Amino acid sequence: MNTLMGQPHNGRFGEFGGRFVPESLFRACEEVESFFEKFWADDDFVEEYRQILSEYAGRPTPLTHAKRLSSQLGVEVFLKREDLTHTGSHKINNVIGQALLTVKMGKSRIIAETGAGQHGVATATAAALFGLECKVYMGEVDVKRQALNVFRMQLLGAEVIPVSSGSKTLKDAVNEAMRAWVSELDTTHYCIGSVMGPHPYPYMVREFQRVIGEEASDQFRSQHGGSPDFVLACVGGGSNAAGTFAGFVDSTAKLIGVEPEGGAAIGKGAPGVVHGMRSNLLQDEFGQVEEAKSISAGLDYPGVGPEHSYLASIGRASYRAVSDDEVLEAVVMLSRLEGIVPALEPAHAVAYLAREAGKEIPKGSKVVLTMSGRGDKDAEVVASMIGARLGER
Amino acid sequence: MISLESSLELKRLQGSKLLVPYITGGLDDEWTDVLRAVVDAGADAVEIGVPFSDPMIDGPTVQEASQRSLDRGTTPLSVFSELRGIDLGVPTAVMTYYNVVHHAGPKRFAGWMVDAGVSGVILPDLCFEESDPWRSVADALRLETVQLVAPSTAEDRAKKLCDASKGFVYAVGVMGTTGERANVQESALEIAKRLKSLSEKTILVGIGVSNPEQASAVSEFADGVVVGSALVRRLLEGQGPKGAYGFVSELRSALDG
Numbered sequence: 001m002n003t004l005m006g007q008p009h010n011g012r013f014g015e016f017g018g019r020f021v022p023e024s025l026f027r028a029c030e031e032v033e034s035f036f037e038k039f040w041a042d043d044d045f046v047e048e049y050r051q052i053l054s055e056y057a058g059r060p061t062p063l064t065h066a067k068r069l070s071s072q073l074g075v076e077v078f079l080k081r082e083d084l085t086h087t088g089s090h091k092i093n094n095v096i097g098q099a100l101l102t103v104k105m106g107k108s109r110i111i112a113e114t115g116a117g118q119h120g121v122a123t124a125t126a127a128a129l130f131g132l133e134c135k136v137y138m139g140e141v142d143v144k145r146q147a148l149n150v151f152r153m154q155l156l157g158a159e160v161i162p163v164s165s166g167s168k169t170l171k172d173a174v175n176e177a178m179r180a181w182v183s184e185l186d187t188t189h190y191c192i193g194s195v196m197g198p199h200p201y202p203y204m205v206r207e208f209q210r211v212i213g214e215e216a217s218d219q220f221r222s223q224h225g226g227s228p229d230f231v232l233a234c235v236g237g238g239s240n241a242a243g244t245f246a247g248f249v250d251s252t253a254k255l256i257g258v259e260p261e262g263g264a265a266i267g268k269g270a271p272g273v274v275h276g277m278r279s280n281l282l283q284d285e286f287g288q289v290e291e292a293k294s295i296s297a298g299l300d301y302p303g304v305g306p307e308h309s310y311l312a313s314i315g316r317a318s319y320r321a322v323s324d325d326e327v328l329e330a331v332v333m334l335s336r337l338e339g340i341v342p343a344l345e346p347a348h349a350v351a352y353l354a355r356e357a358g359k360e361i362p363k364g365s366k367v368v369l370t371m372s373g374r375g376d377k378d379a380e381v382v383a384s385m386i387g388a389r390l391g392e393r
Numbered sequence: 394m395i396s397l398e399s400s401l402e403l404k405r406l407q408g409s410k411l412l413v414p415y416i417t418g419g420l421d422d423e424w425t426d427v428l429r430a431v432v433d434a435g436a437d438a439v440e441i442g443v444p445f446s447d448p449m450i451d452g453p454t455v456q457e458a459s460q461r462s463l464d465r466g467t468t469p470l471s472v473f474s475e476l477r478g479i480d481l482g483v484p485t486a487v488m489t490y491y492n493v494v495h496h497a498g499p500k501r502f503a504g505w506m507v508d509a510g511v512s513g514v515i516l517p518d519l520c521f522e523e524s525d526p527w528r529s530v531a532d533a534l535r536l537e538t539v540q541l542v543a544p545s546t547a548e549d550r551a552k553k554l555c556d557a558s559k560g561f562v563y564a565v566g567v568m569g570t571t572g573e574r575a576n577v578q579e580s581a582l583e584i585a586k587r588l589k590s591l592s593e594k595t596i597l598v599g600i601g602v603s604n605p606e607q608a609s610a611v612s613e614f615a616d617g618v619v620v621g622s623a624l625v626r627r628l629l630e631g632q633g634p635k636g637a638y639g640f641v642s643e644l645r646s647a648l649d650g
């Protein structure tokens with residue numbers, strides 16, 4: 001039996017995960033797996049990775065006691081500040097790891113899919129840092145609603161390829177990146193941006209993100225003692241949540257992932273197979289994948305990482321959903337009470353907390369919440385939704 | 394139900410090169426007429442796509458056809474029910490993505506195949522290591538699960554996949570998605586040679602075989618070809634059963650020539 005959030009057995013988390021890929025990609029997945037296993041066990045590699053995270057990406061990030069928010073909600077809230085990393089989201093932790101691996105594998109190019117553009121920006125950044133060629137696949141809908149990030153990627157020297165198939169969002173960007181990868185395997189590493197895809201990606205990405213949870217758990221213990229009562233994180237593919245949960249899974253803390261109402265793969269989906277993995281998936285009665293609908297491009301994904309399906313199935317973590325309106329309220333609340341403008345994604349976790357403080361989260365609870373990214377990229381979307389109203393206040 | 398494997402093998406042993414056209418099920422009102430047309434034109438079996446929302450290994454042509462078909466309301470059940478009444482005289486195989494099977498459940502999906510008289514199935518994203526739940530059901534009902542082997546497949550694995558494959562062995566001709574290519578890729582010839590030396594089974598090359606010249610070049614080494622995008626493009630252009638008949642006839646003469 002594997003320990004919880006340890007190494008998956010045969011690429012599986014319980015009955016989830018696996019490697020559902022076309023035969024053409026089988027060898028590439030095996031190659032990524034064997035390089036990752038080799039280097040993740042190599043102290044020099046891990047040291048190099050850690051050093052880049054600290055000297056370049058700004059780790060460790062602080063754990064901030066959000067005092068005004070706490071007194072308003074009647075619970076003690078501690079924010080794990082991934083928004084303060086270089087490029088402004090937790091995505092950098094994963095791409096530094098995978099870019100370093102790309103170099104070790106002797107490959108010169110890196111490709112990625114992106115939704116909000118945060119993973120694309122992070123990948124473009126790491127590509128510049130390591131001198132790799134970079135292409136980012138992005139749904140046409142997202143290219144429009146995340147224009148600032150498109151420009152950032154281009155500025156960093158990456159080529160952004162708009163994807164016009166299917167729903168023109170993140171799921172289609174994944175398909176297109178996989179298609180491109182098949183014909184470029186010799187030169188190219190596919191840097192998946194969340195804990196999803198075929199084995200070893202869900203495992204590898206979680207390992208590169210576990211730094212969030214390990215830091216947060218140490219910081220909580222040394223600043224306040226013991227462990228928190230609740231750990232909250234938003235869930236799109238689920239990488240910031242998986243990284244966070246990894247640091248607390250052996251503690252008594254209750255783990256809660258927060259999904260968007262329109263993309264609640266665990267809340268409303270059923271087990272399915274897409275993008276190389278078996279996991280919960282929004283789908284119709286014949287197994288056609290349904291489009292997710294969320295205000296947040298980073299959570300607009302009909303599937304979820306397989307380890308979350310597993311943690312939900314054994315009851316170690318629970319998953320809740322919030323509406324777009326609740327999220328917008330949360331953006332305003334955190335901005336005004338703490339001077340922290342959150343990205344729409346982690347604002348989902350804040351929205352859940354605001355709704356459930358005193359209910360599912362009893363008064364006086366100690367809560368660690370991962371602030372996975374900063375809100376600059378969403379300014380335009382938020383302004384278009386509630387800008388006029390803000391002016392009146 | 395005609396066995397794909399014995400039917401193809403018989404023709405192969407008689408010295409014929411094999412031709413298996415692919416068409417997207419439910420593409421338009423005429424798709425079953427297209428089936429008959431390609432058989433009349435000399436197809437030895439037909440591969441029928443059950444459209445999926447996320448066709449990961451398909452290029453733009455099959456993507457468009459899948460979307461068009463889904464937009465018309467095509468479901469696995471509608472494809473199977475239209476196939477039920479048809480006697481083509483050659484075996485058929487469905488090609489779809491694993492979630493369609495997984496969601497129905499292997500037993501139910503297999504039941505649909507049996508009802509519709511479909512002999513084989515090609516599930517390109519069902520990696521062999523993940524295929525036990527499906528194959529155990531399919532094997533018991535004598536449904537033939539075709540394995541794909543790619544240029545990147547290592548030698549021992551290629552052998553294992555050939556041994557496990559039923560119906561025929563689908564040799565992936567290029568490292569890439571389905572779609573037309575200007576020239577025959579070296580990789581298509583190489584994989585045909587490699588698999589012929591590994592296995593006694595029928596080896597058909599698919600992906601990137603786009604015209605009569607390419608079909609005959611590849612069949613120097615392979616037992617025949619699967620032709621998809623080049624035919625589907627003609628259907629998307631509205632060439633209908635007539636156009637399909639013409640194109641498949643050209644492929645047939647090239648293979649017989």
Ligand SMILES: Cc1ncc(COP(=O)(O)O)c(C=O)c1O
Nearest residue numbers: 118236237238239240298345373
């Ligand atoms: C700030 C931020 N948080 C969260 C996510 C969602 O990803 P994940 O669920 O993998 O953490 C994204 C994705 O773009 C993001 O930009």
